[in-house]
Amino acid sequence: MQSSEIDLKELIGILRRQSRLILITFFVFLIPAVLYLMLATPMYRATALISIDAGGSNLLDPGSIENSQSAILNSRVDGEVEVLRAEATVMAVVQAGDLISDPEFGPRLGLTEKITIALGMESAGDTLRQAVGLRPADPPSSERLVSNTVQKLSGATEIRRRGLTYLISVGVRSESPQRAADIANLYVATYIDRQVLTKSASIIAARDVLRSQTETARIELARLEDALNSFIDDNLARLEAESNNESISALRRQLEAAQSSKVESVSVLAASREAAARNDWASAAVTLGDAALEQLANEREALARRLSGETAGSQTAIDLQNALSDLDRSLGARLAEAQTSVEGELSALTQSETLAREQLREALLQSNMSSTVIADLFNLQQSASIARNQYQQLLARVQDLNALANVQIADARVVSEALPPTSPASPNKRLIIIMALTAALAMGVTLAFLNEYYIGGVTSTAQLANVIQARIPVAIPALPSSANERIPADEIMVSPLSQxxxxxxxxxxxxDTNLHQSLSERGVSEAERRKARVVLICSALPGEGKTTTAIALARTYAVSGQRTLLIDCDLRKPSVENYFKLPHQDGLIDYLTSQKPDADLVVTPVLDQLSNLEVITAGSRSTQPTDQLVNSPRFASLLEVVREAFDVIVIDSPPLLPVVDTRYLAQMADIAVLIVRFSNTTQGEVRDAAHQMQDALRPGVRMLGVLNRQTERRGKRGYYNGAYSGYYGDSTT
Known part of the structure; x- marks a missing residue:
């Protein structure tokens, strides 16, 4: 099978094993979201839209916005956003709408006050304070009540700039759709009124400071500038006809064309930016008329449809998401390039408009008109020029302030009033459910993998190698479903060619390989090497497949032609006899606890019916601590005798963590094999068992790890509560 198929099976297996944890986590996240949607009060959001005249409403120079820098204009719009959010503005809205008495935004009793009033204890607090010599608590002040209302309105109001345009939206949330629209409209109206008052007050204050010294010069300069501009603007058509000069007509048409083209370019640029802000690439491409951008937008739409049809988290979905991100960057770069081109055109149009105005004035002065008109025009221009040079920026500012003080208008206007919404803005049921489902599933899968790889059991040979810091020769595969009714160890004889x-x-x-290397490293003599090799099979806990592995490995040796002996040294809870379905007879325990002299003792191995394997069963259950038996001289003597008669001795030992017997047996082993059941034993238990085994082994003796993927016939809880207790239970039971 391909590695990808194996990984997919392992992934599915992990999710199946951790399905209970995933389901619990899923509902833990989902239930609060559902309860919130059921209990949350629907909130409606109404939005009013205002436009900011970023250059300022200067009636004396309506075209001054054209000469302003973009950064300054943007800063002004951002500043107006902050003014709208200011506490002073909110306070003015509260006062204008009398929101202190509003049942939603005004002060309301808290839960404690409601309970106190319901129990008739509203005066109990003051009575208690008076009893201890304290004065009654002060009632809430009017400032505090207003402050609470201001905070509520601020929290229910959302003010933001629409992209890079000069539009600002003012949204208000309320339990009532009509109330939300009314307050949003009141908010923008109050803001505009305050803006007019603020501008007027500041201009009047500045004008009064300068008027005492520059009144005469200001009036003269204002008169001359107004006269020059009015003369040209009011008499342009008559002057053009009187001069009969084609250049003046051409300049007039050039000026009007530049103004018209400029308005169109500004509209295109604003529309493209608004479309880009909402990721509407197709509309941006159509607005800009860019074929390359339109092609990229079509490719992105096709890619997004493919991504929506893929399973979240799959490799294909990840690849498509990465491709979509790359395409978004390309779209952004192309859009910026197209907008830069439009901005260049807009800049050129601005320059063309300015140049047309200057050329028009020069052309009028040089045209063939009546001497009276030429004289009037020249005198007005010369006088204004002299005034500007003489008083420079100070007098120009005085004139502007004087004019603006008399005819001040707001720098903002309402372009779209708020209307009562037809559906609530929050809670967004679809979004909350999607987010809850996504978060629940993601957290469930995350916890499942954490439990599988870090908190729970061992799931791979690489993971086992890191935990026990020893060689991992093989992972014993699980039996096919057709072999579930057989004893696993019988599979060695029944299906010798199986995986x-x-x-x-x-x-x-x-x-064998590690034994040979270990014997060479330890410098064992040739005579000692001819003796049987002692292979100790151990595990951290019961139920990890230790006995099955011992029998299967011993049978493998026996089938290969080697004289093999299997000794059941799990004297606390013998099981080899049951595996082979042997009638009860005296075994190792009876041999070790017998009162007969050593010369009269005999322990007879039993021959395996399926192989040439010989087995020494444990026999009767021990009535004394078994660690004394496996550590006794009699057992050591027995082991020396059988080592002379066999080639391989496989010892099935008790689990390491419940009892101490295996650590004594480890001192007699030539190699140890630690069995770990897949995703069953925790990493801490495996690590503890490995440390105990490595400490007990003789210097130079190696330990191998084996990951047992065989499915456990009974749950781990049964081993802890049943089999595990058998190692500690009363010997008489």
Whole structure:
């Protein structure tokens, strides 16, 4: 099978094993979201739209906005956003709408006050204070009540700039649709009124400071500038006809064309920016008339449709998402390039308009008109020029302030009044449900993998190698479903060519290889090497497949032609006899606890019916601590005798963590094999068992790890509560 198929199976297996945790996490996240949607009060949001004259409403120079820098204009719009958010503006709205008495925004009793009033205890607090010599608590002041209302209105109001345009939206949330629209409209109206008052007050104050010294000069300069501009603007058509000069007509048409083209360019640029702000690439491409941008927008739309049809988290979805991100960057770059081109055109139009005005004035002065008109025009222009040079910026400012003080208008206007919304803005049920489902599923899967790889059991040979810091020769595969009714160890004889049997042959090869290397490193004599090799099979806990592995490995050795002996040293809870379905007879425990002299003792191995394997069963259950038995001279003597008669001795030992017997057996082993059941034993338990085994082994003796993927016939809880207790239980039971 391909590695990708194996990874997919493992992934599905992890999710199946952790399905309970995933479901619990899923509902933990989903239920609060559903309860919130059921209990939350629907809130409606009405939005009013205002436009800011970023250059200022200067009636004396309506075209002054054209000469302003973009950064300054943007700063002005951003500043107006902050003015709208200011507490003083909110306070003015509260006063204008009398929101202190409003049932939604005005002061309301809290839960404690409601309970106190319901119980008739509203005066109990003051009575208690008087009893201890304190004065009654002061009632809330009017300033505090207004402040609470201001905070509520600020929290219910959203003010933001629409992209890079000069439009600002003022949105208000309320429990009532009509109330939300009324307050939003009141908000913008109050803001505009305050803006007019503020501008007027500041201009009047500045004008009064300068008027005492420059009144005469200001009036003269204002008169001359107004006269020059009015003369040209009011008499342009008559002057053009009187001069009969084609250049003046051409300049007039050039000026009007530049103004018209400029308005169109500004509209295109604003529309494209607004479309880009809402990621509407197709509309931006059509507005700008850019074929390359339109093609990229079509490609993105096709890619997004493909992505919506893929499973979230899959490799294809990730690849499509990455491609979509790259395409978004390309779209942004192309859009910026197209907008830069439009901005260049807009700049050229501005320059053309300015140049046309200057050329028009020069052409009028040089045209063939009556001497009276030429004299009037020249005198007005010369006088204004002299006034500007003489008084420079100070007198120009005085004139502007004087004019603006008399005819001040707001720099903002309402372009769209707020209307009562037809549907609530919050809670957004669809968004909340999608977010809750996504978060629940993501957190469930995350916790599942954390539990699988870090909190729960061992799931891979690489993970096991990191935990026990030892060689991992093989992972014993799970039996196919057709073999579930057989004893796993019988698979070695019944299906010798199966993947399960091949796994044990790999284990046998790894044991032989490491034994040979270990004996060479330890410098064991040739005579000692001719004795049987003692292979200790151990595990951290019961139920990890230790006995099954011992039998299967021993059978593998026996089938290969080697004289093999299996000894059941799990004296606390013998199980080898049950595996082979042997009638009860005296075994190792009876041999070790017998009162007969050593010369009269005999322990008879039992021959396996499926192989040439010989087995020494545990026999009767021990009535004394078994660690004394496996650490006794009699057991050591027995082991020395059988080592002379066999080639391989496989010892099935008790689990390491419940009892101490295995640590004594480890001192007699030539190699140890630690069995760990897949996703069953926690990493801490495996690590503790490995440390105990490595500490007990003789110097130079190696330990191997084996990951047992065989499905456990009974749950781990049963081993803890049943089999585990058997190692500690009363010997008489």
């Amino acid at each position: 399960y049997s091949e796994g044990f042959r790999k284990l046998r090869l790894a044991v």
